[in-house]
Amino acid sequence: MMTPSVSTHPPDFAKHVMHTVRKYIDDHHARPDRRKASKTDDTAHGIADKRPVKVTVGAGLPWLKGDLAVELGGVVHTRAVSGEDIVEQAQLILQIIAARGVTPVLVLPDTDHWIRRADLDPEPLIAGFFGSTLRMIAERLSTAAVIAVHETYLPDPAYREASGFLESRITLPEIPSPDAIGAILLHRARTTDDDTHWRTGDLVDPDALECLFAHYRASNRNLRKVIQTAHGALAHACDEPAAAIGRRHVELALTE
DSSP states (O other): OOOTHHHHOHHHHHHHHHHHHHHHHHHTTOEEEOTTOOTTOGGGTSSOOSSOOEEEOOSOOTTSOHHHHHHHHHHHTSOOOSHHHHHHHHHHHHHHHHHTTOOOEEEEOOHHHHHOOTTSOHHHHHHHIIIIIHHHIIIIIOOEEEEOOOGGGTTOHHHHHGGGGOOOOOOOOOOOSHHHHHHHHHHHHHHSOSOTTOOHHHHBOHHHHHHHHHHHHHTTSOHHHHHHHHHHHHHHHHHTTOSSBOHHHHHHHHTO
16 A cells, blocks of 8 residues: 555655556566666666666556666666656656657546555545645646546535646446446456456346446545455355346445
């Protein structure tokens, strides 16, 4: 789990951006080759303002390959000394991506995961995120960002004060029916499996969808909680094993 300072301290947010890109590179077997790096090379002491160290790239994401991965690897595997260095490194990453004709977009799909913790007062986190951190994204990183915000944040003073940095607001419609919940689960299954012949009934039965939809309504239309419950129900169905998620699996997941 991320530390609370990622939400409230701009350099820590920038470090999280760096970590995310570095993890992609490392997970896809890209490693920096420092054998040719000079001990006096400035890249060993701060921002990579010279030719980046070489990265050997194996398999990678569609945009993370070739020279782009070489340049990004040189930046993300460089130690930053200060908070300002970290912010400048994040800036450089986004500039390198943009220079290759790819538009970088920061996507924060679950704001609650960032600023609502069971053991912490959320108000300082909300104020920090919609204050200094969001300002840093807009003014220093200068990149597009998509931030998913539950409607409960809309009246918050910190969110309202940040309106100058939020250019557009898209209101997502309410999920209208159990079948719509099934369509969302089906889409998630199809994106994680090469078998595109899945049907909703292969995954979850109608009674289970009714139960999930009731949970959606009871949780103030919180889709994240529904997805979490569906994952728990899937684990129970696999443990049996069952042919599909049933109501009993959802009810068990709701008790956890």
